[in-house]
Amino acid sequence: xxxxxxxxxxxxxxxxxxxxxxxxxxxxxxxxxxxxxxxxxxxxxxxxxxxxxxxxxxxxxxxxxxxxxxxxxxxxxxxxxxxxxxxxxxxxxxxxxxxxxxxxxxxxxxxxxxxxxxxxxxxxxxxxxxxxxxxxxxxxxxxxxxxxxxxxxxxxxxxxxxxxxxxxxxxxxxxxxxxxxxxxxxxxxxxxxxxxxxxxxxxxxxxxxxxxxxxxxxxxxxxxxxxxxxxxxxxxxxxxxxxxxxxxxxxxxxxxxxxxxxxxxxxxxxxxxxxxxxxxxxxxxxxxxxxxxxxx
Amino acid sequence: xxxxxxxxxxxxxxxxxxxxxxxxxxxxxxxxxxxxxxxxxxxxxxxxxxxxxxxxxxxxxxxxxxxxxxxxxxxxxxxxxxxxxxxxxxxxxxxxxxxxxxxxxxxxxxxxxxxxxxxxxxxxxxxxxxxxxxxxxxxxxxxxxxxxxxxxxxxxxxxxxxxxxxxxxxxxxxxxxxxxxxxxxxxxxxxxxxxxxxxxxxxxxxxxxxxxxxxxxxxxxxxxxxxxxxxxxxxxxxxxxxxxxxxxxxxxxxxxxxxxxxxxxxxxxxxxxxxxxxxxxxxxxxxxxxxxxxxxxxxxxxxxxxxxxxxxxxxxxxxxxxxxxxx
Amino acid sequence: xxxxxxxxxxxxxxxxxxxxxxxxxxxxxxxxxxxxxxxxxxxxxxxxxxxxxxxxxxxxxxxxxxxxxxxxxxxxxxxxxxxxxxxxxxxxxxxxxxxxxxxxxxxxxxxxxxxxxxxxxxxxxxxxxxxxxxxxxxxxxxxxxxxxxxxxxxxxxxxxxxxxxxxxxxxxxxxxxxxxxxxxxxxxxxxxxxxxxxxxxxxxxxxxxxxxxxxxxxxxxxxxxxxxxxxxxxxxxxxxxxxxxxxxxxxxxxxxxxxxxxxxxxxxxxxxxxxxxxxxxxxxxxxxxxxxxxxxxxxxxxxxxxxx
Numbered sequence: 001x002x003x004x005x006x007x008x009x010x011x012x013x014x015x016x017x018x019x020x021x022x023x024x025x026x027x028x029x030x031x032x033x034x035x036x037x038x039x040x041x042x043x044x045x046x047x048x049x050x051x052x053x054x055x056x057x058x059x060x061x062x063x064x065x066x067x068x069x070x071x072x073x074x075x076x077x078x079x080x081x082x083x084x085x086x087x088x089x090x091x092x093x094x095x096x097x098x099x100x101x102x103x104x105x106x107x108x109x110x111x112x113x114x115x116x117x118x119x120x121x122x123x124x125x126x127x128x129x130x131x132x133x134x135x136x137x138x139x140x141x142x143x144x145x146x147x148x149x150x151x152x153x154x155x156x157x158x159x160x161x162x163x164x165x166x167x168x169x170x171x172x173x174x175x176x177x178x179x180x181x182x183x184x185x186x187x188x189x190x191x192x193x194x195x196x197x198x199x200x201x202x203x204x205x206x207x208x209x210x211x212x213x214x215x216x217x218x219x220x221x222x223x224x225x226x227x228x229x230x231x232x233x234x235x236x237x238x239x240x241x242x243x244x245x246x247x248x249x250x251x252x253x254x255x256x257x258x259x260x261x262x263x264x265x266x267x268x269x270x271x272x273x274x275x276x277x278x279x280x281x282x283x284x285x286x287x288x289x290x291x292x293x294x295x296x
Numbered sequence: 297x298x299x300x301x302x303x304x305x306x307x308x309x310x311x312x313x314x315x316x317x318x319x320x321x322x323x324x325x326x327x328x329x330x331x332x333x334x335x336x337x338x339x340x341x342x343x344x345x346x347x348x349x350x351x352x353x354x355x356x357x358x359x360x361x362x363x364x365x366x367x368x369x370x371x372x373x374x375x376x377x378x379x380x381x382x383x384x385x386x387x388x389x390x391x392x393x394x395x396x397x398x399x400x401x402x403x404x405x406x407x408x409x410x411x412x413x414x415x416x417x418x419x420x421x422x423x424x425x426x427x428x429x430x431x432x433x434x435x436x437x438x439x440x441x442x443x444x445x446x447x448x449x450x451x452x453x454x455x456x457x458x459x460x461x462x463x464x465x466x467x468x469x470x471x472x473x474x475x476x477x478x479x480x481x482x483x484x485x486x487x488x489x490x491x492x493x494x495x496x497x498x499x500x501x502x503x504x505x506x507x508x509x510x511x512x513x514x515x516x517x518x519x520x521x522x523x524x525x526x527x528x529x530x531x532x533x534x535x536x537x538x539x540x541x542x543x544x545x546x547x548x549x550x551x552x553x554x555x556x557x558x559x560x561x562x563x564x565x566x567x568x569x570x571x572x573x574x575x576x577x578x579x580x581x582x583x584x585x586x587x588x589x590x591x592x593x594x595x596x597x598x599x600x601x602x603x604x605x606x607x608x609x610x611x612x613x614x615x616x617x618x619x620x621x622x623x
Numbered sequence: 624x625x626x627x628x629x630x631x632x633x634x635x636x637x638x639x640x641x642x643x644x645x646x647x648x649x650x651x652x653x654x655x656x657x658x659x660x661x662x663x664x665x666x667x668x669x670x671x672x673x674x675x676x677x678x679x680x681x682x683x684x685x686x687x688x689x690x691x692x693x694x695x696x697x698x699x700x701x702x703x704x705x706x707x708x709x710x711x712x713x714x715x716x717x718x719x720x721x722x723x724x725x726x727x728x729x730x731x732x733x734x735x736x737x738x739x740x741x742x743x744x745x746x747x748x749x750x751x752x753x754x755x756x757x758x759x760x761x762x763x764x765x766x767x768x769x770x771x772x773x774x775x776x777x778x779x780x781x782x783x784x785x786x787x788x789x790x791x792x793x794x795x796x797x798x799x800x801x802x803x804x805x806x807x808x809x810x811x812x813x814x815x816x817x818x819x820x821x822x823x824x825x826x827x828x829x830x831x832x833x834x835x836x837x838x839x840x841x842x843x844x845x846x847x848x849x850x851x852x853x854x855x856x857x858x859x860x861x862x863x864x865x866x867x868x869x870x871x872x873x874x875x876x877x878x879x880x881x882x883x884x885x886x887x888x889x890x891x892x893x894x895x896x897x898x899x900x901x902x903x904x905x906x907x908x909x910x911x912x913x914x915x916x917x918x919x920x921x922x923x924x925x926x927x928x929x930x931x
Binding site: 351 | 826827828829831832833834835836837838839847850851924925926927
């Protein structure tokens with residue numbers, strides 16, 4: 001007599017996943033991100049030339065605008081832009097993802113500890129976070145990069161950039177995590193767990209952290225976008241690793257050729273825009289999915 | 297006695313991404329001037345949306361798609377937006393459930409009250425301020441002068457609700473909708489606020505519509521009751537008869553769910569959940585949760601039938617069932 | 624705020640120090656300085672003292688508005704003033720434009736949610752904060768300066784682009800492209816934020832109550848909805864102004880805009896530490912002031928955060 005109720009997963013994550021799937025722009029964003037990741041992973045196989053190769057110079061096509069053989073054109077120095085953009089994809093994604101992960105780890109640790117404990121520990125952590133938050137991050141990143149890049153081995157340049165970016169980037173995340181921890185800390189289920197004998201560490205990691213995951217996931221996605229943009233600025237200004245192809249480096253070269261070879265600045269820039277756009281759309285979609293605000 | 301408000305076969309639907317939500321699906325309700333009626337139902341039954349429809353402030357994506365609404369002899373659905381605006385807060389008003397969210401957090405009490413007075417009554421700022429003071433006194437707020445300059449977040453729940461009532465009554469409306477006015481308040485404050493409403497109604501000669509899910513409030517304040525479920529009317533009657541001789545299984549269940557000192561049996565819960573208003577159940581909309589449901593209840597919409605003078609019900613089986621009321 | 628400033632000062636000093644003794648760097652600039660000069664400089668920089676003492680000397684100088692001598696030989700304070708004003712000129716104008724345009728557009732977008740114009744606006748906005756500001760600058764330069772020859776591509780005032788000798792027009796012409804770029808990016812954030820907050824606030828009961836009281840749509844939208852939605856926007860605008868100040872290097876470099884950012888990029892490149900430190904401190908102070916103003920504005924707008 002009654003309609004059979006469908007059995008559907010009703011967990012918070014299942015609901016969020018369904019909402020995400022229905023969000024067109026979120027799906028487009030995820031597709032874009034997947035595309036770039038694919039390009040990045042396959043870069044050594046799909047790029048026509050090796051990284052930083054001047055081969056086209058010897059083929060006599062240096063300085064040519066986009067053509068069928070060289071879809072993004074060739075720099076006056078002989079570097080094929082299409083090839084370099086592909087190589088850059090791998091490197092920029094690496095920086096973005098690695099820096100985001102490292103930042104999240106530091107940010108969560110600092111934010112959760114600072115938000116959970118009371119008293120001097122919390123105050124000191126808050127102060128340190130504030131200092132790092134107020135610092136003009138880009139300026140010090142540039143300075144650090146300039147000083148330390150000459151000290152590292154070839155090949156570790158990008159990793160150093162990742163470390164520097166995280167070193168100056170964790171404070172925003174730490175603030176948000178701190179806020180969330182403060183909010184969750186006062187909730188009844190935490191009091192209940194404490195009354196059942198849970199100690200601080202257990203409370204923190206098994207009860208509080210899982211409940212602040214939603215905003216954390218959203219932030220992670222969005223800061224990947226931010227770090228890619230920052231890396232691009234750093235390399236553009238010439239403070240990045242000059243031996244590793246990144247989109248920023250290409251833009252730096254493009255800027256020198258601004259009057260003659262407009263294609264060198266255009267295409268790497270488009271790559272940045274679309275990859276960052278992808279992460280932003282994905283992040284927005286996650287935010288909507290995890291924080292429903294529909295009317296009943 | 298003339299009917300101040302007459303709603304006939306109202307249908308208000310919400311056109312959402314997930315589907316069309318039939319929040320109000322054929323509701324008819326009326327009130328005589330000077331009386332108090334109750335509209336009872338669970339959340340999602342359409343009680344608030346009915347009030348919003350009368351004032352025509354149904355939020356997007358909702359729209360009134362059918363029905364007539366007559367107020368004081370005039371057809372409200374035929375009026376222009378500008379004409380409706382003149383009536384809102386002036387001839388008809390609403391007191392909302394949660395005073396914490398129904399008052400604007402960034403303006404003082406004085407500003408929120410005088411805004412309306414200036415709008416409808418054309419008073420000067422000074423006159424409006426004095427009137428606002430008088431209103432605060434009338435709703436029983438101690439030290440009204442200092443409260444006038446306070447912000448909502450500085451006041452207790454009970455006081456905020458009194459101010460919300462003052463705001464609703466500031467232009468002496470003919471019709472007042474009280475949408476769960478005490479649900480968010482402490483139990484001790486609830487009685488005070490209800491008494492205040494009763495007193496003010498007598499004083500102003502207002503017509504009041506009490507929207508609630510609490511049968512206790514219905515018993516205390518109303519003369520006639522309309523019972524709603526899933527956007528439709530289940531039963532309508534004067535209050536005493538509804539309590540002593542309910543004709544609809546849903547009404548019976550509501551009455552059984554109210555605790556009383558006298559009774560010794562355990563409270564009964566109405567099984568099941570509120571129905572999906574996008575795809576409501578076929579036939580009688582209450583049948584999935586009705587203990588008396590039979591085959592016909594699933595297949596056919598019940599008719600609106602007269603039980604006795606002033607007592608109507610929408611149920612296939614009301615003649616056969618012997619339902620339990622309370623005294 | 625003071626402890627935070629001290630923290631930043633410490634960080635700046637010690638990092639700069641790690642770059643190498645100022646003496647080595649000056650040696651490069653002065654080619655072959657005599658031992659006497661070296662000795663004088665050594666004394667000036669207190670290089671015979673322990674590190675932490677040097678920090679205190681540096682801080683003392685700082686508080687007396689002495690930011691040291693750049694490796695180019697000129698006092699840092701000489702040039703910083705002019706640079707700071709130039710950067711502020713660009714940033715403040717862009718911010719004002721972004722706010723004046725962004726808020727109404729955001730409100731419009733919220734009121735017409737799901738309409739075609741809403742989608743267009745949202746897409747426009749999301750591209751805005753997905754692109755590197757300076758890259759947009761490069762693109763605009765290519766189109767408007769080189770291809771079309773309409774607007775100058777560099778500097779804050781012209782030599783070759785003296786528009787008919789009219790100083791104001793010349794100033795505007797030079798401002799046009801950088802301001803467009805900065806405004807667009809800031810606008811994108813503001814529109815998005817205002818839209819999101821308006822949508823949130825419009826769902827609240829007091830909006831329904833305001834309508835139920837007969838207030839006009841205009842009053843409801845601006846005095847009730849926007850008035851409540853704007854407070855978080857103020858915070859974000861304040862914070863992003865601070866961030867923009869610190870992020871100026873790339874945009875200023877593209878336009879050769881003679882501000883703090885451009886100067887920093889050049890200084891850091893040659894490891895002109897005193898200049899680097901000086902600019903960092905100045906920008907930090909500006910950021911702190913911006914935050915302070917934001918906090919005050921927030922308290923004015925939202926009575927709930929005021930201290931009783």
